[in-house]
Amino acid sequence: MPDNWGFVAAAYTLAAVILGGYWRMLVRKERALTALVRDDHTSRSRHPSRPGHPRPEPASRPPLP
Amino acid sequence: MMAVLGWLAGVALVAGLAMGFGVAPREVTQGNVQRIMYVHVPAVWVAYLAFAVGLTASIAYLARRRPGADRLAHAACEVGTVFLGINIVTGAIWGKPTWGTWWTWDARLTSVAVVFVMFLAYLLLRAAVEDRERGARYAAVLGIVAALNIPLVHFSVYWWRTLHQPPSLLKPGASTMPPVILAALLVNFAALALLGAYFVARRTRVLAAEEEVLA
Numbered sequence: 260m261p262d263n264w265g266f267v268a269a270a271y272t273l274a275a276v277i278l279g280g281y282w283r284m285l286v287r288k289e290r291a292l293t294a295l296v297r298d299d300h301t302s303r304s305r306h307p308s309r310p311g312h313p314r315p316e317p318a319s320r321p322p323l324p
Numbered sequence: 325m326m327a328v329l330g331w332l333a334g335v336a337l338v339a340g341l342a343m344g345f346g347v348a349p350r351e352v353t354q355g356n357v358q359r360i361m362y363v364h365v366p367a368v369w370v371a372y373l374a375f376a377v378g379l380t381a382s383i384a385y386l387a388r389r390r391p392g393a394d395r396l397a398h399a400a401c402e403v404g405t406v407f408l409g410i411n412i413v414t415g416a417i418w419g420k421p422t423w424g425t426w427w428t429w430d431a432r433l434t435s436v437a438v439v440f441v442m443f444l445a446y447l448l449l450r451a452a453v454e455d456r457e458r459g460a461r462y463a464a465v466l467g468i469v470a471a472l473n474i475p476l477v478h479f480s481v482y483w484w485r486t487l488h489q490p491p492s493l494l495k496p497g498a499s500t501m502p503p504v505i506l507a508a509l510l511v512n513f514a515a516l517a518l519l520g521a522y523f524v525a526r527r528t529r530v531l532a533a534e535e536e537v538l539a
Binding site (some may be wrong): 292 | 406530533
């Protein structure tokens with residue numbers, strides 16, 4: 260039987276491409292998510308949340324007419 | 325921990341290649357094309373393992389509704405599908421010079437194709453359903469149904485007359501394989517299993533981060 264090295268090379272190359280592609284996809288996704296979380300934390304620390312309609316303390320409220 | 329697993333997988337892959345191409349001899353009847361078996365066979369074993377993890381995690385999710393179990397099921401089924409894809413592609417490449425055809429609709433090949441398509445549907449379902457909890461529930465049911473087909477794939481070579489040969493290792497009784505070929509196969513299995521575990525761990529972490537961003 261002939262050796263068919265071309266088929267062997269094709270099989271190993273395709274396996275490497277699939278595994279390498281999947282690994283790369285994971286790394287990219289993880290990097291994108293990390294950047295997103297970091298940006299979110301940075302923007303929150305720059306603009307701390309404030310209540311929209313602060314209510315006065317009960318003692319300082321004017322009495323009802 | 326995950327980095328250690330990744331490095332271990334890398335070293336094991338190099339050892340597997342050395343075993344497959346340096347230590348294992350040229351097979352007498354098939355020639356060097358038999359070396360494709362050192363990736364084809366371990367890939368399907370790792371896929372089986374991943375689907376078994378997916379099955380267990382899916383059952384756990386349906387029983388307890390813990391998001392961690394759902395993430396593990398998702399990651400394991402996705403990684404299993406990747407390895408099953410490698411098994412199918414390398415099998416077709418081996419089939420052409422050995423059988424004279426890339427593909428034939430015999431029981432083993434057809435049943436493995438059905439399982440592959442079911443897990444692709446599983447991943448599509450995950451992406452399609454917007455309600456996370458509902459998507460997880462549907463996917464868990466589909467994951468269980470798909471994984472239950474794996475015994476059918478394994479025993480198809482006994483139950484029907486197929487072009488695909490019966491298993492050489494996962495069968496009752498002693499192996500008839502030469503020890504050096506068996507060793508090469510097992511080293512490659514260990515390497516791909518470590519890589520599969522690394523992928524599952526990393527994918528689970530990515531899924532957790534995705535949920536954190538969406539929350």
